Structure formats: C-alpha cells, structure tokens
Amino acid sequence: MALLAVEGITKRFGGVVANHNISFAVQPGEIVGLIGPNGAGKSTLFEVITGYYPPDEGDVWFETQRLVGRRPDQVNRLGIGRTFQKLRPFRNMTVLENVMVAAMQHRADPAGARQEALRYLEFVELADKGDRYAGHLNTGERKRLELARAMATRPRLLLLDEVTGGVDQRTIPTLLQLIARLRRDQGLTLVVIEHNMRVIMSISDRIVALHLGKVIADGPPSAVGKDRRVIEAYLGEAFATPAGAGPGA
Numbered sequence: 159m160a161l162l163a164v165e166g167i168t169k170r171f172g173g174v175v176a177n178h179n180i181s182f183a184v185q186p187g188e189i190v191g192l193i194g195p196n197g198a199g200k201s202t203l204f205e206v207i208t209g210y211y212p213p214d215e216g217d218v219w220f221e222t223q224r225l226v227g228r229r230p231d232q233v234n235r236l237g238i239g240r241t242f243q244k245l246r247p248f249r250n251m252t253v254l255e256n257v258m259v260a261a262m263q264h265r266a267d268p269a270g271a272r273q274e275a276l277r278y279l280e281f282v283e284l285a286d287k288g289d290r291y292a293g294h295l296n297t298g299e300r301k302r303l304e305l306a307r308a309m310a311t312r313p314r315l316l317l318l319d320e321v322t323g324g325v326d327q328r329t330i331p332t333l334l335q336l337i338a339r340l341r342r343d344q345g346l347t348l349v350v351i352e353h354n355m356r357v358i359m360s361i362s363d364r365i366v367a368l369h370l371g372k373v374i375a376d377g378p379p380s381a382v383g384k385d386r387r388v389i390e391a392y393l394g395e396a397f398a399t400p401a402g403a404g405p406g407a
Contacts, residue, residue: 159221159222160183160184160185160219160221161184161185161186161188161220161221161314161315161347162183162184162207162218162219162220162238162315162347162349163183163184163217163218163219164180164181164182164183164203164207164216164218165181165216165217165218165219166179166180166181166215166216166217167179167180167181167203167206167213167215167216167217167218168180168213168214168215168216169199169202169203169206169211169213169214170214175371176199176202176371177199177202177203177206177213177371178199178370178371178372179215179216179372180199180203180216180368180371180372180373181216181373182366182373182376184315184347184349185347186347187341187345187347188347188348188363188364189337189341189347189348189349189350189361189362189363189364190348190349190350190362190363190364190365190366191350191351191352191358191359191361191362191364191365191366191379192349192350192351192352192365192366192368193351193352193353193355193358193365193366193367193368193382193388193392194367194368194369194391194392195369195391195392197370198368198369198370198371198392199368199370199371200319200351200368201243201319201351203368204240204317204319204349204351206218207225207233207238207317208230208233208234208238208240208317209225209228209229209230209232209233210230212226212227213226220233220236220237220238220315223236225238231263234263234311234313235263237312237313237314237315238313238314238315238316238317239308239309239311239312239313239315239316239317240308240316240317240318240319241301241304241305241307241308241316241317241318241319241321242304242319243319243320243323243351245297245300245301245304247292247293247295247300247303247304247307248292249291249292249293250291250292250293251291251292252288252289252290252291252292253279253284253287253288253289253290253291253292253295253303254272254275254276254279254288254289256292256303256306256307257275257278257279257303257306257307257310258271258272258274258275258310259307260275260306260307260308260310260311261274261275261278261310261311263310263311263312264311264312274310275288275306275310276288278306278309278310279306281306281309281336281339281343281344282302282303282305282306282309282336283302283332284299284302284303284306287299297324297325297329298325298326298329298332298333301321301322301325301329301333302332302333302336305318305321305336305340309340309344313346314345314346314347315346315347315348315349316340316346316347316348316349317348317349317350317351318337318348318349318350318351318352319351320351320352320353321333321337321350321352322334322352322354322357323352323353330354330357334357334360334361337350337361338361350362355383355393358379359379359383362379363378364376364377364378364379365377365378365379365382365383367382367385367387367388367391367392369387369388369391369392374387374388374391375387375388
C-alpha cells in the first residue's frame, strides 16, 4: 500500500488551473522529488495535500485515511508534516520555544515538550542556539529550525518546500546531510520540492515533473533528466549536454 496516493487532483483559482488531474503515489521510505518551473503548481499541490486548499476534483489518501475535507491540523495529526518556502518563525520567541510550540501538538506538558524540542534541535545542530530569538537566525539556520519544528509534530511523511532555497552554497551540504538522516535515522518518507537540479538528482529515488499544473514525467532521476518534455519545459538544453550535470535551475 502506498503511504501517500494523489488521485486526479485538480485545483482552480478562478480561470487559472493550478493543478490539473495530478496523480502519483509515494511508497514508504521513498524520497520523491517534485520539480517544475515557477507556476507549475508544486506548492499548490502541497497545500491541497495538507488541507489548506480543497481540491475541485480528485482525492488524496494517506494509507487508508482520506485527506480531502480534513483541516491542516487534522492532517498533521495523522502523520504528515511540512516545511514552507517562506520562512515565518515566531521571531520574538526563542529557537527552543518555536520548536516547543510544534511539540505541544502531541505533548500537553511543557516540560515534556521542552525535552522533545531539545532533541530535535540537537538533530538539526541548533541546540547551542536554543536561547536565541528566532528573528536573529540567518537563512540557513532558519531552514534548520523549520525542519526541527516539522519533526516535532512527529510525522511519518514530510513535505519539504525548497529546503535549500535562498541559502549560500556552503550551507547546502549540511542541509543535504540532514535530509539523508531524516530517512536513515528517523525513518521518514519525503516529498521534496527543489529548484537546484544537482540537489534533487542526488537525493531522490524518483522524480515527478510538473508543467502548467500537469504531470509530464514520473520516474528515476536519470530517466526524468533525459525526458524531452522536461528538458523543453524546465531544464533547458544545457542540462542534456554530454558534459552531464547541467546547471541548477
């Protein structure tokens, strides 16, 4: 049984069709990359999966649980966590308090939530900054805080929205190591939106490519990277040259 099944999802905003008949499945333990140009419908699909937007057509299943019609907090309690492209920590709260808020989704006692939050901050290598205000963190540190907050909700499936976006090149290896450890050490299944093609090709078991709200390819990174539709819609000819690993898109 698939852990996540997206079945014929269509989402319209007036005359704009953001998602059109999107279907794919995610198996337990997979890392699935979600790629496509800006406006392809990637983040909108995350919003549909997690209950922020109701679809106009189609269904979403988390194992045997139907997600359509559930609120975001209900989807989260079932075991689906996510990060956001736009980082919005509670700037006037400490790093530790930010993660405690997420941990209290499952822990009613502040002391227990604090211990749990400390564990996740240790995992993302922010334990030494627990007493700092979140507004004082740099972008790379905020990305790691976002991961810790998502982990504190105890997901089995984690949706990552541009986890390396906006960070300097020196920070990317640390974030990639964290993504690998999320599966290896935490046993999580991941769906990752990412524009850096070197990153997404290196971490994904499978890639789903979107264009104009539609799935245009679904398969191993090596096959999707050579797909003519993906090259024309998103990657560009430079990516397909024999020199190999084309530029980040």
